[in-house]
Amino acid sequence: MNVNQSAPPVPPFGQPQPVYTGYHQSSYGGQPGSTAPPTPYGAYNGPVPGYQQTPLPGVSRAPPSSEAPPASAAQAPCGQAAYGQFGQGDVQNGPSSTVQMQRFPGSQPFGSVPLAPVVSQPTVLQPYGSPPTSAQVTAQLAGMQISGAVAPALPPVGLGYALPPGTQMTGPPGPPPPMHSSQQPGYQLQPNGSFGPARGPQPNYGSPYPGAPTFGSQPGPPQPLPPKRLDPDAIPSPQLNELPPQQKTRHRIDPDAIPSPIQVIEDDRNNRGSEPFVTGVRGQVPPLVTTNFLVKDQGNASPRYIRCTSYNIPCTSDMAKQAQVPLAAVIKPLARLPPEEASPYVVDHGESGPLRCNRCKAYMCPFMQFVEGGRRFQCCFCSCINDVPPQYFQHLDHTGKRVDAYDRPELSLGSYEFLATVDYCKNNKFPSPPAFIFMIDVSYNAIRSGLVRLLCEELKSLLDFLPREGGAEESAIRVGFVTYNKVLHFYNVKSSLAQPQMMVVSDVADMFVPLLDGFLVNVSESRAVITSLLDQIPEMFADTRETETVFAPVIQAGMEALKAAECAGKLFLFHTSLPIAEAPGKLKNRDDRKLINTDKEKTLFQPQTGAYQTLAKECVAQGCCVDLFLFPNQYVDVATLSVVPQLTGGSVYKYACFQVENDQERFLSDLRRDVQKVVGFDAVMRVRTSTGIRAVDFFGAFYMSNTTDVELAGLDGDKTVTVEFKHDDRLNEESGALLQCALLYTSCAGQRRLRIHNLALNCCTQLADLYRNCETDTLINYMAKFAYRGVLNSPVKTVRDTLITQCAQILACYRKNCASPSSAGQLILPECMKLLPVYLNCVLKSDVLQPGAEVTTDDRAYVRQLVTSMDVAETNVFFYPRLLPLTKSPIESATEPPAVRASEERLSNGDIYLLENGLNLFLWVGASVQQGVVQSLFSVSSFSQITSGLSVLPVLDNPLSKKVRGLIDSLRAQRSRYMKLIVVKQEDKLEMLFKHFLVEDKSLSGGASYVDFLCHMHKEIRQLLS
């Protein structure tokens, strides 16, 4: 059965793709049937029953990576209150002069909506236990005590109600409750990435492969922090005199009476952090991404791989339309796992390849039904009855289950891999190992900033840490080097040469690769020549006066080199300026801030030429992934330059006004992590669904040439693809809905594999079941991506309004159909979505949708493309930053301090706080902090002597200093990009930057406060209901 010949419901990777010109799958179907004895499936290593125990015996852990920690952050142009990282230069120059230090000017956006008294309603407990699911939350107007007013609300039909212990919304305002904190595991990079136990020799697959995930050392399990009360006296009371006049006249809503992200996060940690999440039950909502938990795969993919907006899907499209809850899955196919969890097992079905449904091409999975004594199986996706090939036959037990079900990953686990056969390879040829090409801008700016010298020096050691697979002693990845300004310089670094040779290509309009032999080499073989080259590059260009650069020809050259070498790979581009030199892809400065808030604003996000899309398409066809490191001193048109990285599954990093002294740590951390991370190359992803729903829309860094196949020149463990589903038929409560994500890719060692993730969801005929099984963090991830894509085609105001309307419809539908009768004045939120308003408001007022004066066009384009690939944990902290008080909890405490809400009201001027959002890291110092604390942390005697904008804390030998520095390290380890520290003093001019991240407050750019937005949302809901 050739995949390409097979019928309509197109196969997975079989579909005619531009890239894979023809997979000829060998057939197993036609083989003599009947009861052949079960073959010893050589599949995943050896003794069968053992496969569930995590690490295989004798598995060698990889050596800890050199220092792979996360890296990088956003940035802003020099002299501006930069976006992300506020590069040192930015800090020194201070915030842009156009921005005044002041409290919210102007009136409130959503002025006078009166919020009626809010009564909190009981919570419904989910069937499986602790986590509250569908309770109703209410908010209240200040002054109106809700107190124990657990209204005698009637439960939605058929639901048993129980009051969640200590639901904060219901109580009278008071000090925040005790909180616990747990440490998030920061998954460190594996220096030699293997995706788990494997086997099976394949061409280009050298070493034995002792399998087992090799993760670096990790922080231990979470330790509960002793419960601790926050000091109410330390929380400044609302400064009414600073509020706009009309707000004074209103009753102030007690912030403690509206749903608190901190409380929800803490509750989930307490309720669900201690038990492993076992995936055996269909439709289970996983713990929140902010909860540290272990996963046991018992037939459904771990939430680390797939998270859904809802785990209970409406049976009909009418219901779905009524609720307006987007049905989407955020999929991270190559997600890294904590060391306690096993990486997917690799199954080898030999020459016949993975077993699949003949009709829909779904892969064998735990949900397939074996019938007729095991001789056939019914596809769980399309219901087609398929023959079981003789070598796969096995008897069934009395329940109809195969007796070997638990011995085979593909019959018992949610996630696993298949070794692909040659039919799954381009041109029916097993792939060569991939190559990395380093392409370095050596124009004037790159040399002057010290970048070139720093980079060359770093590469000398970093090349020893290229991704390896399993127990391989050295990486199979070959490397090549190019430097460029207006012309390109290729280097021959063949091991037999005494010195590297340079070849210049000045005809950038018609790029070709001047040498094949000696361009891509093995690092250890050519080490001496490579070292010599890296020593010489900074010297060769030390006196350059060339300021102009090309860009598209550089990518073209790298791609051509990979094509000539017949391999996939990755280009690492280090680039400084707008490419204005005469060449294909030449750009002009078209930045125009006057376009903001006009109908033409969208053009700022659109690429200024179609040349880069065309180039990206060629790159994808070659499996050429592009990672771009930008070092701009001014506008470089990130929107255009990031097109190729975006469409090839690559990453973009931006270091505005790069200076070695200030930015080297951040850049090098990012670079190390990026070079070492495990990547799947030349990948195609297909998401199959059971009858009734189908994938209709996709978000992320990839390319699509048809409506179903997500093509990824490269895919790493940080990147997600968000998939939206729509109904095309009625679903069935009994059978539920199934998803299967199949990723075909080439591993770092050149092995062709298929990674399969399966997930079963429930289906419902009652809307209440939908609302009870939603995941707000995932909803926000989807909605942010949807909105950020929307700005390409619509004015940002339209995009914002669309989000608000959808959110109001979601909540109004709940109110109308699920909530118990109550006065229209009450705002009632579903328990699972009680944070939807606060989080949505953060998306609405983010820099992409509502930029402040200090945010540049490049910043916005940069953040826009970053968010596109973010997972749920990343969007969660990005939109609602973590704010950690440092001196409130005992110094001895080993865990992270409990966070407080991101609002100025929560800051005590006698304390010090860390704030992080995955890209930025601030240390805020209150003006009345004890002198001892100042001394311990900064080694100066008073607050006034602390240097504002400091980015490194002195290394001091005292408990507080160690604790704070340790915490900073731990926060950095949890994030995929290095966060540069900025010390901000209370009342200092830099404080304005910091306040930008206090997202519950009104923002300078006009973004609503949480309270105001909640009022507005309530008004919208009431209008929909009336």
Ligand SMILES: [Zn+2]
């Ligand atoms: Zn099927």
